[in-house]
Amino acid sequence: MKRLHIRIQDIISRWYNRGNVAQSVRRLAADTFFSLLKIIVKPMTLIARMKKLWIILLAISCGAMSCDKDEPPVDKNMDEYKLTTEGLKDFFTQAEYFDIGVAIPPSFVDNQVKVNLIKRHFNSITAENDMKWSSLQPTEGTFNFTNADKIVAFAQNNGMKVRGHCLCWHNQVPSWIFKDGTADASKELVLQRLRTHITTVVNHFKGKVYAWDVVNEAIDDGSSTYRASKWYTICGEDYIFEAFKAAREADPDAVLFYNDYTAIDPTKRDKIYDLLVKLKAQNLVDGMGLQGHWNISYPSNSLINDALNKYKSLGLQIQITEMDVSVYTSNSDPKSAYTADLAQKQTSAFGRYFLAFRNFKEAITGVTFWGLADDYTWLDNFPVAGRKNYPLLFDENLNPKPAYFEIIDF
Numbered sequence: 001m002k003r004l005h006i007r008i009q010d011i012i013s014r015w016y017n018r019g020n021v022a023q024s025v026r027r028l029a030a031d032t033f034f035s036l037l038k039i040i041v042k043p044m045t046l047i048a049r050m051k052k053l054w055i056i057l058l059a060i061s062c063g064a065m066s067c068d069k070d071e072p073p074v075d076k077n078m079d080e081y082k083l084t085t086e087g088l089k090d091f092f093t094q095a096e097y098f099d100i101g102v103a104i105p106p107s108f109v110d111n112q113v114k115v116n117l118i119k120r121h122f123n124s125i126t127a128e129n130d131m132k133w134s135s136l137q138p139t140e141g142t143f144n145f146t147n148a149d150k151i152v153a154f155a156q157n158n159g160m161k162v163r164g165h166c167l168c169w170h171n172q173v174p175s176w177i178f179k180d181g182t183a184d185a186s187k188e189l190v191l192q193r194l195r196t197h198i199t200t201v202v203n204h205f206k207g208k209v210y211a212w213d214v215v216n217e218a219i220d221d222g223s224s225t226y227r228a229s230k231w232y233t234i235c236g237e238d239y240i241f242e243a244f245k246a247a248r249e250a251d252p253d254a255v256l257f258y259n260d261y262t263a264i265d266p267t268k269r270d271k272i273y274d275l276l277v278k279l280k281a282q283n284l285v286d287g288m289g290l291q292g293h294w295n296i297s298y299p300s301n302s303l304i305n306d307a308l309n310k311y312k313s314l315g316l317q318i319q320i321t322e323m324d325v326s327v328y329t330s331n332s333d334p335k336s337a338y339t340a341d342l343a344q345k346q347t348s349a350f351g352r353y354f355l356a357f358r359n360f361k362e363a364i365t366g367v368t369f370w371g372l373a374d375d376y377t378w379l380d381n382f383p384v385a386g387r388k389n390y391p392l393l394f395d396e397n398l399n400p401k402p403a404y405f406e407i408i409d410f
Helices: 001-019 024-039 046-064 076-083 106-110 112-121 146-157 185-205 229-236 238-250 267-281 301-312 340-359 400-407
Strands: 098-105 125-128 161-168 211-216 255-260 287-290 293-295 317-325 362-369
Touching: 076 400, 098 106, 098 112, 098 161, 106 112, 106 146, 125 362, 146 161, 161 185, 161 238, 161 293, 161 317, 185 229, 185 238, 185 400, 211 238, 211 267, 229 238, 238 255, 238 400, 255 267, 255 317, 267 301, 287 301, 293 340, 301 340, 340 400
Parallel strands: 098 125, 098 362, 125 161, 161 211, 211 255, 255 287, 287 317, 293 317, 317 362
Antiparallel strands: none
8 A cells, every 4th residue: 555655646746746736735635635545445336436536636636726836846756755765675576576686895884875775775785896706715725705794794684685796707816726836727726726715605605695696707709609718728618517516515505696798699698598508407507697787778678588588498597687777888989978868768778678577577586786876886997997887776976867767667
């Protein structure tokens, strides 16, 4: 009933905004309408109900139109947002839809304004960088869990899940892994180091981290099957399977994901699918993570739907693990302010993407945003350094953007 009340407030606000009616009157009209609605929903014919509703609306209209019209117009969306405490996680509930997550650095948990925003909207947390290898084990045998533990403790204290990201990646990985003194390390040594790292990390967070991106971005963007990383050059595809085996053995209850970007591209999608088939055959993978680093024009609806259908056919969980929507469609696009035109295009894009997510809610178990708000985003320096971007649902002042209201309007 609470959400119905909010919806009625919104409908009546839209109606009265046309006449610039006082905010207090709009609220009173909504409250009155809601109270009377609860009375008339008792058993009666549909025609009788409609007559009563019409009488109520006429009465509210007549009373409101005589009110003071000097009060300035109010942004109906922001007005409603400030009056309620509901957030993304309340619209996309875990029971009906999926987890709503956010990737953060440890400093955010010391910023009360950001903490309030996180607690209002999210029920899942990912450490943006602090669970990557270079952060946890920069030198062999020396583990540092301080920052990661801080994020996990924050999540636990606030009843939030934690996604682990990520155990094996070609970036943010120390060079010592691939060296044996001054020589290149052997395959056996590299795999032993991989198993030791994953076993130590997963055991440390066992019972606290419910899911892991075990291997990240192993598939090639071009014609080859696998990325020609140090991992692959030394170990071949065996490193992928050894990583998943180590994670499975360390925590049999953890949900294990393969994670990649551009996972909706048909060529890359099919290569990822083939890898997932092999991993599933050995009971090593539970889910597919599509990063979701998209932009205001790409990908198309058909690319998204085709990819989700293909991954869904494997019977695996699907999660959108690193969602952001760049306002730039090319590396050559010049730096821009966040114009009304860009806001409209981004709003439309977010709307398309979340419509697809809702349509696949039986398979999708989580959507995580790669960042909290536009004041801090990795896209400010990637792929073009110093080009300010605005890829998230909250602006630089932590206020919801039009795209936020678009995705909750269903």
